[in-house]
Structure formats: C-alpha cells, structure tokens
Amino acid sequence: xxxLTIVExxxxxxxxxxxxxxxxxxxxxxxxxxxxxxxxxxxxxEKFGRQRVFDAPLAEASIVGSAIGLAxxxxxxxxxxxxxxxxxxxxxQMGAQLGRFRYRSRGxxxxxxxxxxxxxxxxxxxxxxxxxxxxxxxQSPAIKIVMPSNPYDAKGLLIEAxxxxxxxxxxxxxxxxxxxxxxVPDDAYTVSFGKVRVVRPGQDVTLIAWSAAVELCEExxxxxxxxxxxxxxxxxRSLVPLDIEGMVASVVKTQRCVVVQEAPLSxxxxxxxxxxxxxxxxYSLEAPIGRVTGYDTPYPPGTMEAWWLPSVGRIVTAVKHVxxx
Amino acid sequence: xxxxxxxxxDSDGHLRPGTIPSLDEEFVLEALRRMMISRECDAKFTALxxxxxxxxxxxxxxxxxxxxxxxxxxxxxxxxxxPQYRELPAYLIWGFPLAKHILxxxxxxxxxxxxxxxxxLPTQIAIGAQLPHAVGLAWGLQIQGISGIVLAYCGDGxxxxxxxxxxxxxxxxxKAPIVFFVQNNQWAISxxxxxxxxxxxxxxxxPGYGIAGEVVDGNDLLAVYDVTRDAVKRxxxxxGPTLIEALTYRMSFHNTSDQPSRxxxxxxxxxxxxxxxxxxxxAYLASRGMWSDERERLFREEAVQYVEAAVNEAxxxxxxxxxxxxxxxxxELTPRQRAQRRGLLAAE
Numbered sequence: 001x002x003x004l005t006i007v008e009x010x011x012x013x014x015x016x017x018x019x020x021x022x023x024x025x026x027x028x029x030x031x032x033x034x035x036x037x038x039x040x041x042x043x044x045x046e047k048f049g050r051q052r053v054f055d056a057p058l059a060e061a062s063i064v065g066s067a068i069g070l071a072x073x074x075x076x077x078x079x080x081x082x083x084x085x086x087x088x089x090x091x092x093q094m095g096a097q098l099g100r101f102r103y104r105s106r107g108x109x110x111x112x113x114x115x116x117x118x119x120x121x122x123x124x125x126x127x128x129x130x131x132x133x134x135x136x137x138x139q140s141p142a143i144k145i146v147m148p149s150n151p152y153d154a155k156g157l158l159i160e161a162x163x164x165x166x167x168x169x170x171x172x173x174x175x176x177x178x179x180x181x182x183x184v185p186d187d188a189y190t191v192s193f194g195k196v197r198v199v200r201p202g203q204d205v206t207l208i209a210w211s212a213a214v215e216l217c218e219e220x221x222x223x224x225x226x227x228x229x230x231x232x233x234x235x236x237r238s239l240v241p242l243d244i245e246g247m248v249a250s251v252v253k254t255q256r257c258v259v260v261q262e263a264p265l266s267x268x269x270x271x272x273x274x275x276x277x278x279x280x281x282x283y284s285l286e287a288p289i290g291r292v293t294g295y296d297t298p299y300p301p302g303t304m305e306a307w308w309l310p311s312v313g314r315i316v317t318a319v320k321h322v323x324x325x
Numbered sequence: 326x327x328x329x330x331x332x333x334x335d336s337d338g339h340l341r342p343g344t345i346p347s348l349d350e351e352f353v354l355e356a357l358r359r360m361m362i363s364r365e366c367d368a369k370f371t372a373l374x375x376x377x378x379x380x381x382x383x384x385x386x387x388x389x390x391x392x393x394x395x396x397x398x399x400x401x402x403x404x405x406x407x408p409q410y411r412e413l414p415a416y417l418i419w420g421f422p423l424a425k426h427i428l429x430x431x432x433x434x435x436x437x438x439x440x441x442x443x444x445x446l447p448t449q450i451a452i453g454a455q456l457p458h459a460v461g462l463a464w465g466l467q468i469q470g471i472s473g474i475v476l477a478y479c480g481d482g483x484x485x486x487x488x489x490x491x492x493x494x495x496x497x498x499x500k501a502p503i504v505f506f507v508q509n510n511q512w513a514i515s516x517x518x519x520x521x522x523x524x525x526x527x528x529x530x531x532p533g534y535g536i537a538g539e540v541v542d543g544n545d546l547l548a549v550y551d552v553t554r555d556a557v558k559r560x561x562x563x564x565g566p567t568l569i570e571a572l573t574y575r576m577s578f579h580n581t582s583d584q585p586s587r588x589x590x591x592x593x594x595x596x597x598x599x600x601x602x603x604x605x606x607x608a609y610l611a612s613r614g615m616w617s618d619e620r621e622r623l624f625r626e627e628a629v630q631y632v633e634a635a636v637n638e639a640x641x642x643x644x645x646x647x648x649x650x651x652x653x654x655x656x657e658l659t660p661r662q663r664a665q666r667r668g669l670l671a672a673e
Contacts, residue, residue: 029513029514029516030514030515030516032588033587033588034514034515034584034587034588035587037514055515055516055520056520057482057485057520057521057522058452058482058483058485058486058513058516058521059487061487062485062487086451088451089452089454089486089487124380124381124432125381126380126450127450127451128451129450265661265665266661295650295662295665295666295669296654296659296661296662296665297650297651297654297662298654300649300650301380301429301432301434301645302380303431303432303433303644303645304432304645304647304649304650307647307650307669307673308650313672314672317672
C-alpha cells in the first residue's frame with residue numbers, strides 16, 4: 001500500500017499498464033519532458049521513451065482521431081486531453097468517430113482507446129479550461145464515461161478503462177488532484193464500471209454526485225449531521241454505464257434526494273439521474289428531487305467562479321428544502 | 326534576405342549591407358517606447374500574479390519586435406486586430422486601454438470590455454479558434470466594400486490546428502483582405518517547434534493555400550515592419566492574404582503556471598537572450614546618435630509610471646458582483662435564467 005494523491009494514483013495506473021503491455025502508449029500535449037501540465041505523466045518519457053510517450057502537434061482532433069487509427073492497428077492508446085474544455089476542439093473525433101466506430105463497422109473495429117482529461121473549476125484557470133462537458137459526451141452513446149473522485153478509484157478505474165475493449169472517456173477531478181491522499185494498493189487492481197460507491201451511509205436524504213462534487217457532498221453531509229440530518233452520499237463513479245440499482249436502493253431507503261453537478265443546469269447529467277429515479281423510484285419519493293448545479297451561463301472568470309459553482313452552502317440549503325417538502 | 330529570411334538589422338543592431346529600412350527614426354523610437362512598456366508589463370504583471378492579485382499571465386518577453394513591428398504597419402482606425410493571447414502591445418496600439426487589460430487579468434470582465442471604437446476581438450484562449458473568425462471578418466468587409474483589413478495573430482502551435490488550415494484555405498479562396506501573422510516563438514508550452522511540423526518554415530505552407538508567404542526575423546523590428554507593410558499593401562489592393570512567419574523566441578515561461586526549466590536548457594535560453602529585440606533596436610538607435618543611457622533611463626521611468634498608473638486605475642474599479650454572471654449571456658435572459666439569477670442573489 002502507498003499513500004497517494006489522485007495524480008500519483010493515475011500515474012501508478014498508467015505505469016502498471018505500460019509495463020504489462022508494450023502496446024499501451026500515451027499521446028497528448030506536453031506529456032513528455034514537462035510531464036503534463038499537472039505532472040501526471042512525470043518521469044514516463046524517461047522510463048518508456050518518446051515513441052510510447054508522444055508529445056503530439058497541437059491539434060486535439062487529430063490526437064483523438066489518430067488514436068482511433070492506432071487502436072485499429074493493434075496499439076492501445078491512452079490519450080491525454082490537457083483539459084476537458086479542450087475537447088471542444090476534438091468533438092467531431094470524439095462523438096461522431098470514437099463513439100461509433102464499432103457500430104459503423106458492425107463490430108469489425110472495436111476501439112480500445114482511453115481519453116483522459118482533467119475537469120472542473122475552482123482553481124481559477126482561464127476560459128474553457130474548467131468547462132464541465134460530461135453530458136455532451138453522454139449523448140454520444142457508445143463512449144463509456146468514468147469520473148473518479150478519489151485516489152483508490154482513480155487507479156482501479158483507470159486500469160479498468162485501459163483494459164476495456166471499448167472507448168472510455170476518463171474524466172479526472174482537477175481540483176482534487178493533490179488535495180489529500182489515501183491508501184492505494186501497489187499492485188494492479190480494477191474497479192468495475194457501473195457500480196456506485198456509498199461514500200457515507202445515511203437515512204434522511206441521498207446526495208448523488210460524481211467527480212469533485214462528491215467531496216462537496218461529503219462536507220455538506222458533515223454539516224448536516226451537526227444539525228441532526230443524516231445524509232447518504234453516493235458517488236456514481238461512472239455515468240456510462242450507470243448503476244441504476246445502486247441509486248434506486250439508496251433513494252428507496254431515504255425517500256429524498258438531491259443531485260449535485262458542476263455543469264450548467266439545463267440538460268445536465270443530473271437531469272438524467274432525476275428522470276431515471278422518477279421512473280424507478282417514484283412511489284418511494286416523499287418530495288421532488290432537488291438539484292444543485294452551475295447556472296445556465298458560460299463559465300465565468302475566476303473571480304466569479306465561487307458564486308457560480310455548487311457549494312456546500314447551496315447543497316445544505318437544497319437538502320433542507322427537500323426535507324421540508 | 327538571409328537564407329530566405331527577411332532581415333534588416335543584424336543581431337548587433339547594424340544595418341545589413343544593401344538594406345534600406347522604410348521606418349524613420351522617430352517611428353523606431355516610438356516602437357521602442359512600446360517595446361519597453363511591454364517588457365515592464367511582463368515584469369509587473371508576473372509580480373502581481375505571484376502575489377495572487379492577477380490571474381494567469383502570458384508574457385510577451387522576447388517577442389516585442391514581432392508584435393509591435395507587425396501591429397504598427399496597420400491603421401487601427403479602419404483595420405481589425407484578431408489576437409490569440411500573447412499580443413498585448415498590439416492591443417495598446419489599437420487603443421485598448423492597459424487598465425482594461427489588467428481588469429481582465431484580474432477576472433473583472435465587465436469594466437474590462439472592449440470600447441466601442443476599438444476594432445479588436447477579445448483575447449482567445451482556444452488555440453487557433455480566432456482564425457476562421459478573422460477570415461469571416463475580412464470577408465464581410467470585402468462584401469460590404471468597407472475599407473479596412475484584418476490582422477490575425479497566432480503562434481507556432483496553432484499552425485497545427487485544423488482551424489489554422491481551414492482559415493488559410495478559405496482566405497485564399499476568397500482572396501480575403503487579411504494578414505496571418507504567426508509568431509513562431511519556438512515553443513508551445515513544452516513542445517518544440519520541430520515537433521509541430523516537418524516543414525522547413527511554417528510559412529512554406531502558403532503556396533498550398535494559394536496565398537503569399539514570407540518568413541522574417543521576428544526579433545528585427547525593421548524587417549518585421551517592412552514585411553508586414555508589404556502584406557498590408559497586398560491586402561488593401563485586393564491581392565489577397567499573406568501568411569507571415571516571424572522567427573522569434575519565447576524568452577520567458579508559457580504562462581505563470583509553467584516551469585520551463587523542466588523541458589528547456591538554460592544554454593538555449595541564454596543564447597537567445599543575446600538576440601533580445603530590445604537591445605537590437607537600442608544598438609541601432611545608438612549608432613545613429615539617438616540613444617543614450619540617459620534616454621534609456623527616461624524611457625524606463627516612463628514605462629514604469631505608465632504601467633503603475635494603469636494598475637492603480639484597474640484596482641480602483643468596482644469589483645465584480647454575483648449578478649454579473651448573468652450579464653451579456655443573451656440580449657435578454659430566458660425566464661429560466663432570470664429565475665436562476667434571482668436564486669443566486671437571494672443566496673448571496
């Protein structure tokens with residue numbers, strides 16, 4: 001066991017897979033000598049060489065597009081998008097190509113491709129960098145979408161992603177990259193997609209989140225506990241596949257729910273969670289399900305982001321609202 | 326010309342044999358004044374970033390001749406400036422107030438907005454995304470018979486983006502009145518120029534788009550101006566776009582969150598510092614009896630005061646308020662957005 005940050009856990013997963021299979025290779029921007037802008041790939045070019053840790057020309061779409069060809073040739077590319085917001089410039093190769101190659105080739109060309117990307121605000125990055133775009137990719141139905149919130153899951157889910165025969169968009173919680181450490185096994189292990197994690201058990205209300213918002217829900221649950229409210233925190237871990245049973249089990253127990261997402265409100269993944277719970281757990285609900293989200297505006301400049309982002313205070317208020325309902 | 330690269334001043338600031346610069350000395354002095362202000366902005370803003378008072382800063386250091394020599398070849402009253410994000414001196418040439426730039430770096434965008442009479446687009450963070458906009462602008466001017474042409478900047482990294490190729494291609498088809506000015510500073514964060522393209526020069530691509538291409542010593546103010554002026558004439562005459570590649574060097578970091586010592590050898594940087602475009606212009610002016618230690622001191626003091634005054638002005642601006650998150654999302658907010666704004670204001 002080692003006490004790792006999320007960045008270190010991700011690096012450990014990459015090293016483990018590159019050592020296991022010489023076909024695993026990295027493609028991205030500044031992942032070589034710089035070690036990535038977050039140092040996630042620090043030391044890897046020295047260990048594996050430029051052919052397997054490739055600093056590409058500055059073209060997000062061709063990085064993803066060439067990963068498709070690499071996979072068809074027999075390689076196992078693990079792509080780094082510098083920020084999820086930069087996938088705006090790769091979108092036609094993501095949704096329309098990566099997300100339907102198996103389908104359009106009738107199974108002839110499955111794509112074992114992982115696209116890693118840090119996501120989220122709260123660190124005062126420039127425009128586009130913090131955009132929470134996960135729901136856009138959910139609408140590209142043949143990409144798996146995995147969003148870990150802690151070091152243990154980050155390593156296990158990333159190894160699972162690299163080994164998965166289908167494309168996986170692996171979205172990393174930038175704000176939590178170095179915030180805190182936890183015990184991570186030294187050996188390779190996998191965490192299955194499509195299984196929620198009960199972060200904290202509770203009785204009165206379920207808080208559902210993914211990525212960095214899980215941490216906010218944990219803090220909110222701690223505050224609520226001081227007021228005698230017992231909140232259960234559920235980390236979805238993957239949006240595609242979605243663990244419907246896991247969500248429903250919690251909501252059937254607590255009968256109340258608040259969903260927290262960092263993306264803007266309208267048509268965010270929270271809406272999908274709520275619609276699903278409405279279909280599967282309607283008769284267990286004692287109140288309408290609440291949502292805490294970003295607003296329906298472009299992400300604001302850094303000085304204003306704290307007003308825009310979901311906060312512990314907004315979660316606590318939303319919980320009290322559904323408890324009153 | 327030296328190996329196909331336009332050059333007028335050699336690295337010591339001497340006129341190359343047989344060259345006659347078109348810039349008169351007063352104009353060169355004005356350019357140098359702007360170069361020294363730019364250098365002071367880099368130092369001041371980096372210090373303010375380190376104190377947590379400014380957001381991410383991308384210094385111009387080393388590229389002053391490239392930006393200023395090109396921008397000064399245009400007419401800001403009629404022409405349009407389309408920046409990437411490392412062209413602050415061009416903003417100032419266009420009349421964008423420095424205090425407003427600082428407000429944007431502070432994350433206070435409402436008072437930092439571009440004044441109505443300044444023909445420039447906002448700083449563009451998405452690499453190369455501004456280039457198709459620039460072509461569209463030039464196209465619109467052309468269709469409507471509006472006098473004015475377009476200056477579009479990008480870096481060497483941006484030339485690898487699809488948007489760059491698509492923009493150059495469209496501009497060629499349209500014979501659009503535009504100058505693409507590539508500041509090849511040799512580094513896209515940690516990625517060296519040799520990783521971006523196997524082409525000898527980035528401007529070698531111009532014939533493939535059917536447009537003019539030029540490569541110029543980007544640390545030579547006089548040559549940058551002359552090459553750009555020729556491209557400007559071509560655009561104004563309706564003879565189509567030019568792709569200019571200015572060979573320069575990013576002497577500092579990519580931005581204040583970067584750590585170049587991880588990927589770039591100090592020897593290379595020191596070698597490039599010898600080619601500092603400011604010193605080259607100063608040496609040129611000194612050889613003509615127009616530069617002295619006293620004058621340098623005066624110019625530096627003036628630059629410090631100018632930047633200091635702009636910082637103070639920016640600090641006095643009203644800080645942002647929560648409701649501004651919803652300003653300028655649409656001409657008129659949707660009912661749902663209005664409800665969200667009410668919710669935010671009730672909570673804050």
